[in-house]
Amino acid sequence: MFYREAGQYKTNYIADSAIFPILQDRIAIAGFLAIAFVIIPYFGNDFFINSMMIPFLIFSLAAIGLNILTGYTGQISLGTGAFMGVGAYACYKMTSIFPDVNIMIPIVLSGFFSAGVGMIFGLPSLRIKGFYLIVTTLAAQFFLEWCFIRVAWLYNYNDSGAIEVPQRELLGWIVTGASATPTTRYLVVLSVVVAMTWVASNIIHGRIGRSWMMIRDMDIAAELMGVRPLFAKLSAFAVSSFYCGVAGAMMVFFWLGAAEVESFDVNHSFLILFMVILGGLGSLLGSFLGAAFIWMLPIIIRAVPDIIGLNINAATVEHINFMIIGGLIIFFLIIEPHGLARLWAIAKQKLRVWPFPY
Amino acid sequence: MNTPVSGKVFEVANGLHARSANDDGIADGDELLVADNVSLSFGGVKAIQNIGFDILKGEIRAIIGPNGAGKTSMLNVINGFYHPQEGTITFKGEKRSKIRPYMAASQGISRTFQNVALFNGMTTLDNIMAGRTLKMHRNFFWQMFRHGPALNEEIEHRRAVEEIIDFLEIEAIRKTPVGQLPYGLQKRVELGRALAAEPTLLLLDEPMAGMNLEEKEDMSRFILDVNSQLGTTIALIEHDMGVVMDLADRVVVLDYGKKIADGLPTEVQKDQNVIDAYLGVPH
Numbered sequence: 001m002f003y004r005e006a007g008q009y010k011t012n013y014i015a016d017s018a019i020f021p022i023l024q025d026r027i028a029i030a031g032f033l034a035i036a037f038v039i040i041p042y043f044g045n046d047f048f049i050n051s052m053m054i055p056f057l058i059f060s061l062a063a064i065g066l067n068i069l070t071g072y073t074g075q076i077s078l079g080t081g082a083f084m085g086v087g088a089y090a091c092y093k094m095t096s097i098f099p100d101v102n103i104m105i106p107i108v109l110s111g112f113f114s115a116g117v118g119m120i121f122g123l124p125s126l127r128i129k130g131f132y133l134i135v136t137t138l139a140a141q142f143f144l145e146w147c148f149i150r151v152a153w154l155y156n157y158n159d160s161g162a163i164e165v166p167q168r169e170l171l172g173w174i175v176t177g178a179s180a181t182p183t184t185r186y187l188v189v190l191s192v193v194v195a196m197t198w199v200a201s202n203i204i205h206g207r208i209g210r211s212w213m214m215i216r217d218m219d220i221a222a223e224l225m226g227v228r229p230l231f232a233k234l235s236a237f238a239v240s241s242f243y244c245g246v247a248g249a250m251m252v253f254f255w256l257g258a259a260e261v262e263s264f265d266v267n268h269s270f271l272i273l274f275m276v277i278l279g280g281l282g283s284l285l286g287s288f289l290g291a292a293f294i295w296m297l298p299i300i301i302r303a304v305p306d307i308i309g310l311n312i313n314a315a316t317v318e319h320i321n322f323m324i325i326g327g328l329i330i331f332f333l334i335i336e337p338h339g340l341a342r343l344w345a346i347a348k349q350k351l352r353v354w355p356f357p358y
Numbered sequence: 359m360n361t362p363v364s365g366k367v368f369e370v371a372n373g374l375h376a377r378s379a380n381d382d383g384i385a386d387g388d389e390l391l392v393a394d395n396v397s398l399s400f401g402g403v404k405a406i407q408n409i410g411f412d413i414l415k416g417e418i419r420a421i422i423g424p425n426g427a428g429k430t431s432m433l434n435v436i437n438g439f440y441h442p443q444e445g446t447i448t449f450k451g452e453k454r455s456k457i458r459p460y461m462a463a464s465q466g467i468s469r470t471f472q473n474v475a476l477f478n479g480m481t482t483l484d485n486i487m488a489g490r491t492l493k494m495h496r497n498f499f500w501q502m503f504r505h506g507p508a509l510n511e512e513i514e515h516r517r518a519v520e521e522i523i524d525f526l527e528i529e530a531i532r533k534t535p536v537g538q539l540p541y542g543l544q545k546r547v548e549l550g551r552a553l554a555a556e557p558t559l560l561l562l563d564e565p566m567a568g569m570n571l572e573e574k575e576d577m578s579r580f581i582l583d584v585n586s587q588l589g590t591t592i593a594l595i596e597h598d599m600g601v602v603m604d605l606a607d608r609v610v611v612l613d614y615g616k617k618i619a620d621g622l623p624t625e626v627q628k629d630q631n632v633i634d635a636y637l638g639v640p641h
Binding site: 013014017199202203205206207208210211213214216217218220221222223224225226227228235282 | 437439458459460462463464468469471475476477478479480484487488489491492494496498501502503504508509512513516517520551555
């Protein structure tokens with residue numbers, strides 16, 4: 001009813017090729033940003049911010065990273081967890097070597113380390129595709145996990161084998177370590193995620209993003225149009241790993257506070273892959289929806305018995321939780337195999353023509 | 359209906375930084391591409407045996423022959439997908455060594471495929487924009503911000519793409535994902551994508567396969583317009599003899615990987631070897 005583009009005429013190509021051409025979409029985005037930046041920090045309690053919003057944003061960023069590789073370039077990877085680990089360990093090493101440097105610099109630089117490692121493990125993609133590529137990225141996962149355990153230099157020879165986040169300040173605010181408040185950490189994470197999502201959207205809508213999608217849809221024709229598979233695939237691996245690396249660094253520095261190899265194991269790779277598949281391959285919105293579904297829904301379901309006053313023991317709640325989430329994943333994938341983002345697109349299309357069917 | 363606007367494609371392109379089809383120093387009627395004694399085999403299968411022919415600039419050259427004659431293999435050799443074991447390809451006067459398809463593209467060779475090979479997840483507009491990949495140069499840094507030079511470049515190419523959309527009369531499906539389009543329109547979009555690269559030599563692999571009469575007439579008109587208005591040299595594989603005889607300036611006929619005839623359509627039509635190849639001979 002209200003979601004109409006009627007009357008919104010485009011008179012130049014810039015307006016026509018805008019990323020959100022419909023006015024109502026732009027208003028909605030502005031509204032979401034206002035809620036995220038103002039209302040949540042102001043009204044949200046520590047549990048909501050620390051256990052739901054921060055991890056949701058970090059996993060969304062990792063999901064965007066994997067989506068660039070899998071959804072946009074068509075190269076399936078199971079090394080996401082390890083690439084996040086590379087970012088986390090790189091950031092930890094950099095901030096221990098240069099403790100006085102603004103913490104955001106190692107966070108961003110850690111992405112470049114991850115990008116470099118990602119490109120090396122992306123090299124096999126020039127020769128192999130599909131399931132076989134999964135196996136080589138799995139090799140990356142196991143090799144890097146081995147490094148995180150065996151190369152003691154990475155965790156500064158700690159006896160525990162874990163990396164512990166030191167206290168760091170950003171413009172006078174304590175943003176990492178035990179005394180940083182959830183709200184401060186949330187705002188830092190949110191700013192990084194919003195900025196990087198904007199950049200990802202720009203890349204995807206430009207020449208480079210198109211060359212990724214060309215490789216995904218028809219690699220022979222892409223090569224014939226002048227796309228060099230070497231450059232397209234490796235740049236996708238690099239950008240994807242960059243995003244995963246920054247997400248990994250933020251996961252440790254702004255959320256967990258301390259981490260060891262278990263935080264970057266293959267289960268995490270699967271978790272992010274499920275977020276991408278459920279949210280929608282080849283959709284930035286899908287990365288957020290998938291992360292919200294897989295991370296937030298279990299927490300909400302866990303809280304329901306308490307809220308309605310049912311006294312069920314915790315183990316039972318957890319089992320029921322698994323059943324509901326599993327059932328919902330199957331349900332959503334059956335009604336729309338292309339993920340939640342496609343469902344949303346269909347809903348929007350229906351709204352545009354409402355009350356007529358088409 | 360001829361769309362006069364199509365001529366602007368080159369004006370716009372020349373205004374940018376692109377090479378047009380006409381500035382490569384080869385006059386109309388000179389040899390643009392020469393295949394000399396080319397042989398290609400896959401294991402024991404000899405797909406092409408000692409084939410030699412030339413394509414003159416500005417002409418429409420048809421390559422015909424029964425199924426399995428080696429026509430598509432020949433296009434793949436010209437494209438750089440296959441590397442002939444013997445013989446040479448000379449393009450624009452330069453004998454070329456082993457090349458990759460993207461290098462052929464940057465030399466000005468563009469093509470369509472026998473089975474439509476569009477980018478199904480992308481819209482018509484993006485597919486045709488994809489054809490301009492080689493003409494876009496803004497680096498990663500500018501792309502990240504989609505502002506200033508990167509945005510200007512995007513819009514300039516959008517304008518050139520819109521000329522092609524006008525030319526092919528596909529305005530209505532601009533924003534439709536190509537996977538949802540009917541076959542005839544997909545073929546048309548694929549032609550648009552190949553044209554977006556502003557090729558010197560356009561290779562069309564069965565552009566009219568599976569089309570009805572009206573669609574064939576449309577496609578024939580587009581091919582003639584591309585040839586006459588844009589000055590693009592066209593090499594065409596086609597099974598519909600009526601189309602070939604009407605469109606082609608010269609025809610080369612292949613059978614079992616060998617060249618059996620080469621000449622004007624009217625000559626080829628009467629050639630006994632060609633008639634035998636198509637109709638069979640008593641053994």
